[in-house]
Amino acid sequence: MKSSEIRRTFIEFFAERGHVQLPSSSLIPSDPTVLLTTAGMQQMVPFFLGLERPPANRLVSIQKCFRTVDIDEVGDESHLTFFEMLGNFSVGDYFKAEAISWAWELLTERFGIPAQRWYPTVHPDDDFSYAYWRDVIGVPESRIYKLEDNWWGPVGATGPNGPDSEIHYDRGEEFGCGRPECGPGCDCGRFLETWNLVFMEFFKEPDGSQRPLPKKNIDTGMGLERIAMILQGAGSVFETDLFYPILEEAARLAGVRYRENPRTDRSLRVIADHARGLTFLIGDGIFPGNEGRGYVLRRVLRRAIRHGRLLGLQQPFLGTLADVVIELFGPHHPELLQQRDRIKRVIAHEEESFSRTLAAGMARFDALVDQLKRSGESVIPGVEAFRLYDTYGFPLELTEELAGEEGLKVDRAGFESALEKQRAVSRAGAASRFADTVRERADLYARYSVQPTEFLGYSQLEAEATVTGLLDLARVVDEAEAGQEIEIILDRTPFYGEAGGQVGDTGLIRTDTGLAEVVDTQRPTPELIVHRCLVREGFLQVGQRAQAVVDGERRAAIKRNHTATHLLHAALRLVLGEHAQQAGSLVAPDRLRFDFTHLEALKPEQLRAIQELVNEHVLRDEPVLAEYKPFREAIAEGAIALFGEKYGELVRVVSIPGFSKELCGGTHVDRTGEIGLFLITEESSVASGVRRVEAITGKRSAEFAWELLGVTRTLSQELHAPIARLPVEVEQLVESLRQSRRENERLRAELAAERAGSLIQQAIAIDGIKVLSARVEVPSVDVLRAIGDRLRERLGSGVVILGTSIEDRPTLLAMATNDAVRRGVDAGKVIRAIAPIVGGRGGGRAELAQGGGNDPSKLEEALAAARDVIEQQVRGAHEGG
Numbered sequence: 001m002k003s004s005e006i007r008r009t010f011i012e013f014f015a016e017r018g019h020v021q022l023p024s025s026s027l028i029p030s031d032p033t034v035l036l037t038t039a040g041m042q043q044m045v046p047f048f049l050g051l052e053r054p055p056a057n058r059l060v061s062i063q064k065c066f067r068t069v070d071i072d073e074v075g076d077e078s079h080l081t082f083f084e085m086l087g088n089f090s091v092g093d094y095f096k097a098e099a100i101s102w103a104w105e106l107l108t109e110r111f112g113i114p115a116q117r118w119y120p121t122v123h124p125d126d127d128f129s130y131a132y133w134r135d136v137i138g139v140p141e142s143r144i145y146k147l148e149d150n151w152w153g154p155v156g157a158t159g160p161n162g163p164d165s166e167i168h169y170d171r172g173e174e175f176g177c178g179r180p181e182c183g184p185g186c187d188c189g190r191f192l193e194t195w196n197l198v199f200m201e202f203f204k205e206p207d208g209s210q211r212p213l214p215k216k217n218i219d220t221g222m223g224l225e226r227i228a229m230i231l232q233g234a235g236s237v238f239e240t241d242l243f244y245p246i247l248e249e250a251a252r253l254a255g256v257r258y259r260e261n262p263r264t265d266r267s268l269r270v271i272a273d274h275a276r277g278l279t280f281l282i283g284d285g286i287f288p289g290n291e292g293r294g295y296v297l298r299r300v301l302r303r304a305i306r307h308g309r310l311l312g313l314q315q316p317f318l319g320t321l322a323d324v325v326i327e328l329f330g331p332h333h334p335e336l337l338q339q340r341d342r343i344k345r346v347i348a349h350e351e352e353s354f355s356r357t358l359a360a361g362m363a364r365f366d367a368l369v370d371q372l373k374r375s376g377e378s379v380i381p382g383v384e385a386f387r388l389y390d391t392y393g394f395p396l397e398l399t400e401e402l403a404g405e406e407g408l409k410v411d412r413a414g415f416e417s418a419l420e421k422q423r424a425v426s427r428a429g430a431a432s433r434f435a436d437t438v439r440e441r442a443d444l445y446a447r448y449s450v451q452p453t454e455f456l457g458y459s460q461l462e463a464e465a466t467v468t469g470l471l472d473l474a475r476v477v478d479e480a481e482a483g484q485e486i487e488i489i490l491d492r493t494p495f496y497g498e499a500g501g502q503v504g505d506t507g508l509i510r511t512d513t514g515l516a517e518v519v520d521t522q523r524p525t526p527e528l529i530v531h532r533c534l535v536r537e538g539f540l541q542v543g544q545r546a547q548a549v550v551d552g553e554r555r556a557a558i559k560r561n562h563t564a565t566h567l568l569h570a571a572l573r574l575v576l577g578e579h580a581q582q583a584g585s586l587v588a589p590d591r592l593r594f595d596f597t598h599l600e601a602l603k604p605e606q607l608r609a610i611q612e613l614v615n616e617h618v619l620r621d622e623p624v625l626a627e628y629k630p631f632r633e634a635i636a637e638g639a640i641a642l643f644g645e646k647y648g649e650l651v652r653v654v655s656i657p658g659f660s661k662e663l664c665g666g667t668h669v670d671r672t673g674e675i676g677l678f679l680i681t682e683e684s685s686v687a688s689g690v691r692r693v694e695a696i697t698g699k700r701s702a703e704f705a706w707e708l709l710g711v712t713r714t715l716s717q718e719l720h721a722p723i724a725r726l727p728v729e730v731e732q733l734v735e736s737l738r739q740s741r742r743e744n745e746r747l748r749a750e751l752a753a754e755r756a757g758s759l760i761q762q763a764i765a766i767d768g769i770k771v772l773s774a775r776v777e778v779p780s781v782d783v784l785r786a787i788g789d790r791l792r793e794r795l796g797s798g799v800v801i802l803g804t805s806i807e808d809r810p811t812l813l814a815m816a817t818n819d820a821v822r823r824g825v826d827a828g829k830v831i832r833a834i835a836p837i838v839g840g841r842g843g844g845r846a847e848l849a850q851g852g853g854n855d856p857s858k859l860e861e862a863l864a865a866a867r868d869v870i871e872q873q874v875r876g877a878h879e880g881g
Contacts, residue, residue: 001111001231003228003242006224006227006228007062007224007332009106010086010222013102013110014058014088015060017102019058019060020056020059021059022059024333025042025043025063026285027065027066027280027284028285028293031045035292035293035296036066036067036068036296037063038065038067039065040061040062040063040065040085040087040219041089041198041219041221043061044059044089044219047059047089047091048091048219054091057092057093058091058094059088059089060088060089061089062084062087063084063085063087064082064084064085064333065083065085066082066083066277066296071300071397072400072401074269074274075266075267075269075307077235077236077269078236078237080225080237081273081274081300082276082277083223085221085223086221086223086224086227087221088102088218088220089217089218091215091217093218094218095199095201095216095218096128096165096199096218097132097136098218099220100129100132100137100197101136101137103197103220104118113169113230113231115139116143117169118139118143118169118170119144119145119167119168119169119170119183119184120133120137120165120166121145121146121147121150121165121166121167121184122144122145122147122150123150123151123165124146124147125163126150126163126165126199129163130144133165145184145185150163150164150166151164152164152196152219153204158204158205158206159204160200160203160213160217161202161203162198162200162201162202162216163199164196164197164198164199166184166195166196167195167196168184168192169191169192169194169230170190170191175189176189192229192230193226194222194223195220195221195222196220196221196222197218197220198219199216200213200216200217200218200219201213201216224242225240225243228240238272238273241328242328243276245324246271246275246324246328247272249320249321250271250308250311250321251268253313254268254308254312256268264311267307267310270304270307271304271307271311271321272321274301274303274304274307275321275322276325278297278301279325279326279329279343280329280333281293281297281300282339282346283335283336283339287515287537287538287539288301288346288350288481288538289482289483289538290483291536298350298395298482299397299398301347301354302350302354302393303395303401304318305351305358309358316348316355318347319344319348319351322340322343323340326343342513345513346513349479349481349513349539353393353481353539354393357392358393360392361391361393364387364392365388365402368380368384378408379410379411380399380403380411381414382411382412382417382418385411385412385415386414386415386418386419389415389419390422396410396415400412441471441524442524444471445525445530448469448528449525449526449527452527452528453491453493453527453528453529454491454493455493455494456492456493456494457494457505457550457555457667458626458667460494461494461549461550461555462547462548463493463548464548465492465493465548466490466543466544466546467488467489467490467545467546468490468491469487469488469489469542470487471487471489472484472485472486472487473485478541479539480535480539481535481538481539482514482537482538483534484534484535485532485533486534486535487530487533488509488518488530489529490529490531490546490548494548494550495507495529495548495550497521497522497523497530498520498523499666500587500666501584501586501587501666502558502667503520503587503588503589504521504523504532505518505521505551506519506550506554507548507549507550508548508549509546509547510546510549511538511541511544511546511547513538513539513541514535514536514538514539515535516531516535516540518532519532519533554589555667556674556698557590557697557698558588559667559668559669560674560697561588561589561698562664562666562668563624563672563674564592564618564678565585565587566656567613567618567659567660567675567678568594568678568693569582569594569660571609571610571614572596572610574613575610576602579597579598580598581596581597582595582596582642583595583596583686587666590696590700591694591696592694592695592697593693593694594692594693594694594695595691596690596691596692597691598689598691599689601683602683602691602693607680611678615677615678617656617659617672618672618673618675618676618677618678621672621673622659622672623670623671623672624654624671625655626652626654626655626668627652628651628652628653630650630651631650631651631663634663637661639653639655639662640661641663645663652664676697676699676701676702677697678695678701679695679696679701680693680695681694681696681704682694712726745780745782759791760772760791760795763798764867766867767874769823769870770795770796770798771798771801772799773801773866774801774803774863775804776803776804777805778804778806781811781850784802784804784811784813788800788813789815792815795817797817797820798817799814799817799827799830799870800813800814800815801814801815801830801863801866803859803860803862804859805859808856809854809856810838810852810853810855810858810859811851812831812838812842812850812852812862813850814827814828814830814831814848814849815848816847818847821846821847824874824876824877825846825870826846826873827846828843829846829873830866830873831844831849831850832849833865834851834862835851835852836853837853837858837861838853838854838856838859839854839855840853841853
């Protein structure tokens, strides 16, 4: 039975039983948390969870799937990446009895496979399914197996789950291990799991308990490749009509034959599987890249190319195999026929790109292996694996596969570390690298400016355009591929280039072969708009048609802030006077900043008046008009122009009738009501005679207001006071706290001084001068000085040197009485001499000095040294006298 007949038979069988066929969904799932579609039930999840209404309660589908976990295993006779899953589903309709009966009927009657070949398995706790297989279907107990892993559900997570029943095909004793206990679940290969019937009947709660679902569901899955292998009597899935034409064409191109050499056979199987997978991935809109789905595609593409080289295929070959895949599967998956040209262009580009570096990369790998083996090492350093990735385009998994063939391992952690360092450097340096380009490329920009960019962003956020130029960080290029930082020039664009204080737009530029993320948009000349991008997937070329899509939510936030800036400017002039003229601005998605001429800080009542005036016009929901007029006419009508700005003969005038009128090329809301709450967050000085106001609008201001409300409510509850009295209550609380702190400091100083009184006994005499050098424990420098004063008074005549550690930092204090100073003691010189011992410095007058450092462990050493310094000072003064 051909695979096309298997598909038709399966669909017709369940259609006869009231099932509605759903077309296969894309390999790009609607669930953003899932990389690729890996199972037939993924498109059914919203129905099972009650999030969407199904077209019918009985459904059937043939779903294309792609699993990444087995990529490295592909090459044996069983593992696959891309496959098709036949499935029938019940959304709260039929349950176990019907699912089991229909599966058995299809397999044994419609497909005509002998019943004695089938071995069902059930979960040990699923008594119903076991009895049904035995008593109703008539399968002998000796062929029904109870397996613990017959349970479907998210591991360790909440959600729907339940037992399942697998149906295994006995391929024959010649495929078995010969052990008496051999049966379904044995890894010898005799029993082929063909169909899995999942009975969703429970919901796992966060505490681990299971509750029965009010509506029980059926989810089944049978691999088309496996049932085709059985019905076609093939030795493996690669010998079915789903694979063999591809494998045969690869063998013909390479000049080899299948089943003659195990190593050759493995490469042929890798190529056949990957040719199917990459064709379907590209057909669904995935392009080669360095992250996510794009990385998966690049990985299988380059793995296939490498195995082609092992077969001696030096020229591009995957495009030819893609044609075979499209002819085989196009009748069932018409998107492949529709996307044939794009599929082949993407494959050709990737083959050419990787082929340029593959030979050099393999030479580097071989040299590295030779070096490691000669030195007796068995692990390829992560930095070397990263070099193969970064310089030669080797996916890490390809390096690991190559290493495994040589009996080596790869330091994956070291690779990840090197990769993250590169990303960090790239993120940090991208902005400055792009910033430098404006000066360096002035002549290039001027050349492209001959044909001005048509700006469409006033009325639309998406547009079709043509790529007219590509510039990397050094030069003009014809194409750019995934991972490159690039500047894209389009003939027309909805992206606003940074100008007039308004930041540039971000978004996406997609062509038929690639996807670029726009991280900024600039206008290096008045005529030219440049999109600064990172190519995320595939490649882009000059001359391609492109779809340019602006981040609409971000643009809306910018528009709110820009119109609010105009309202703010008008309000400032009304409240402060006509002299308050614009001196600079920033219009970003999260805030606005406005600089204006004014000599003094704004009073609270002025800020409030300005804010209320702006919000008054927001609440009026007034129209925001934009029209083009001759410059002289606009100025005559009272439009404000920025000093020093250059304007043409025809200017764009943005006005809120009766309140604001300015010359402006930026984007604005249609009505002031779209701005939302306007809040001034800060007022400050920028330069002499220039003040700055910062403000927020829209969602950000609402969030800020909620934050403030939450804080005031909490304070109101804690202080047992209405919100209106909070300023008074807080002021009283702060004053009370100040008094408590002062009293606390006074008491701590007295206590410390009292404890320090006993230190007087430690004073020694140096040439008749009392010297007290000691360490004390005090909370602050003020307390340290108070103790010093107290001790100096009690000494009557002499020198006090104290040391302490405050917040793990050493502090030194020296005090000398007047008579000690007359005899040669200098407290300032003492501190300068001993402060370096604690890793610091200090100084002061002869009577009082202070110092500090960063090494409190050396305090005792410094204090001991102080006595020596004083002895030298006194003796030096005596000898000099």
